[in-house]
Amino acid sequence: MRSSLSTRHQPVRAAALALLAACAAGLATQAAAQPRPAVKAVVGSTPYATRDDAMRFADEVAARRGLDRQWVRATIGGARFLPNVPRLMLPGPVGTVKNWQVYRSRFIDATRIAAGVRFWRANADLLARAEATYGVPPEIVVGIVGVETIYGRNMGNFRVIDALATLAFDFPQGHPRAAERQAFFRGELESFLSTESRTADDPMVPLGSYAGAMGMPQFMPSSIAKYAVDFDGDGRIDLVNNTADVIGSVASYFKAFGWQPGMPAIYPVRFDESRLRKDILLAPDILPSFSADSFVAAGAVPDGEGQRHRGLLALIELQNGANAAPTYVAGTRNFYVITRYNWSSYYAMSVLDLGNEIKAAMGYAPAPQPVLAPAPAPLRSQPRLDAQPMPLPLQSTPTEPTASQPLPPASSPRQPMPLPQ
Structure with missing residues (x-):
């Protein structure tokens, strides 16, 4: 080839x-x-x-x-x-405060959404085939290419x-x-x-x-060698001009790093202040480390389906500058996989938000509610009897990867994007 x-x-x-x-x-x-x-x-x-x-x-x-x-x-x-x-x-500089709202505004705008709709419509069959082949939904692929290069405009x-x-x-x-x-x-x-x-x-x-x-997906050379694919079978891989190869290669990358088909990447989360142990929840950073039960026991309560999530969760903290409270979400294995493309939870959230905005503009889903404001008001419940809760173990479940299917490593062939002040 x-x-x-x-x-x-x-x-x-x-x-x-x-x-x-x-x-x-x-x-x-x-x-x-x-x-x-x-x-x-x-x-x-x-x-x-x-x-x-x-x-x-x-x-x-x-x-x-x-x-x-x-x-x-x-x-x-x-x-x-x-x-x-x-x-x-x-x-x-040391002490620089990150700002999720400013970061998000760089990537979620009318120009990218409109370009993403055009890209999705022009390549709907390829996106569907990539999902069937690799299990990665169109909004993730479209979100990546949009954040990286506005669909080839800024390579x-x-x-x-x-x-x-x-x-x-x-x-x-x-x-x-x-x-x-x-x-x-x-x-x-x-x-x-x-x-x-x-x-x-x-x-x-x-x-x-x-x-x-x-190229359009901004692959590093080693990633091209390992994950790029000839998705249209023309005998060559072209990540600059061939959208088939771009779409297939991004989906191939995500599958290689452990993307789980059908698993949400994030869940909204609320805090129960009476038992909140944010120090424990944030200790593993963005690596999913807590079962849903242990997550709730530490005072972080995912909304809806998140409480029934069978895999592991991480508490994701997104700072909103020096004068506003952070935003929090519960991140799954798939959120972690997005950060293997770029080592930044802010980047991963931008990919998710852009992809979902484009999906809504395509008429495939209701308009998403952007995760901009700080976490909702904490739940109120009866105080726990134990005034000093025991540290929670990093629990695993049978549905999580075993030694034969580990979580991706904490390193990545991608270079992190600078965060705004």
Whole structure:
């Protein structure tokens, strides 16, 4: 199978390689679409051909992958440092307060909803087939592609080779996980150079995000290699222009990370203050860790079907700035799976809300009530006899994954989006 995100190169002559390295500096980094985020790819003056560490890495990649050594050296050597990219990777200042309402407003608007309706109508058969094949409903796929790129409108204007090389060799050392993240991007650069992960015959051409994500769904190179599919059977995988492959690949990704067909991703939740143990409920972060019974026993009461949920739940806290109370929902395994696409509960909620708004606009469901305000007023009940409740164990149920079907790991090939202040 040939892939426009996965093409096989042939060894080329040394003269051609030298020409490639020399000309790489002159390639434009102009976008076919608007960037995401709204920053320009500012290119530095020094190619990585002058860096000993970059050339050593090129030799290691060539040996591990069985690639032509001179081709790998010329490709990495032709990459340029992007001085604005490392700054984009740094976390916000300590004490920065997140704001779910501001974050949501960036992604849930009339423009995206209208574009999502057009995308759904144009690809209804493909979305239905993806759900039948992978168990992932259309609103999730449509929500992902809408949040990521507005259905291909904003796929990024950074040359991928430049972005990945910059983060592989010049990741900001002020980041609290600099060594781990730099190793991650070196792996992505290696994957990009492999036969499974390049977007075109010439690796200097593909454009993407400042983190090196590509196409309508913004897949990282390793995700393309692992999860992208040729959903229309034309013999190639194209995540830039082929909506069939985009839809199938997003659904394939979610299935691989453990999406459960038919399971809601969230439930509304109310608090019983007489027994509320928010410290216990928030301790596992967004990892589903509590049975419905233990969730209620700790003072968090899901609405409706949530009280009969047979899997595990997590209490999801969404901050609303410094002057408003947080919003809370009960997250299921499927909510956690969405965060494997991007490590952010705010991102996952935006995907859910956008998908549901589009679904309602299609006439498939009532208009959703956005989760914007703080949690409803707490339930009032009789005080518990035990003034100091015992810590609740992280309980499992027979319906949850076993060793043969674990929850996805707490790592992800996606790069988190910055949260608003």
